[in-house]
Amino acid sequence: MKSAVILFPGINRENDAIAALKQATGTQPTLVWHGETELPNVDIIMVPGGFSYGDYLRCGAMAAKSPIMRAVAERASQGVTILGVCNGFQILTEAGLLPGALMRNASLKFICKNTHLKIETTTTRFTNQYGKGDVVDYPVAHHDGNYFADEDTLNRLEGEGRVVLRYCDANGAVDTETNLNGSQRNIAGIINEAGNVLGMMPHPENAIDPLHGGIDGRGLFKSMVEAVS
């Protein structure tokens, strides 16, 4: 199984993405520089976290227009599995591959801690190793993770089962109190209409080793591997 990690200037989580993909797929992922126009033939593409272009203009705005993103969009339309984490989620929304936008956290604070997330659907190629309603523990590290979309879009996402992860507490309670960053309807991760592109703010790649403090993130990578093998 082959995978690729896209590297933009200012990205700093590419090695975490590589470690998680390598652990799950058993092969070394290819690192692809943003200036490239072609992608290798891979089963999984990951857009990692960081601060591409220093978050200038809007988080992910500049990276979304990079040459390589045209190739990523083409692969997305061909049904290739694509995971965008944190800045990667912001980049995928700015590129129009996922609906909505990520705004400044409602608290205005940079939030760096572990958070509980509720797995809302297990029928996606990213969550088939989890149980419906499972509560997982992943780290978050972001300043702009406040998910916004208009009401129609939100209703559509909910209706089509495209809300994959929501911020919650240890018991799975999803409410204003457990809303980490002000996201509409506690949304932490969504998939596209075809179901092959997931964007999420939390970092499953930083929850894959006991030394991370937990291994809840392994299931997400294992799900992708199961889905594409």
Added chain:
Amino acid sequence: MKARVHVTLKNGVLDPQGKAVHHALQGLGFDGVNDVRQGKFIELEIDGADTAKAKAEVTEMCEKLLANTVIEDYTIELA
């Protein structure tokens, strides 16, 4: 020719930064402020003198990059 682009959050989109600035202004004793919305100002130096062409081009720039129309509105002034 200069193009001045203002990018602001759409009505109905919460603006936590604007709120924080509002609170800070109140803290300084500026009680007459009812609301604060924070945005961006972008100034472009553009070739040519054809304002219609420039307007069309800057509009495309706004749609493609300068604004995120999911959450933002923009206005363009040419001078």
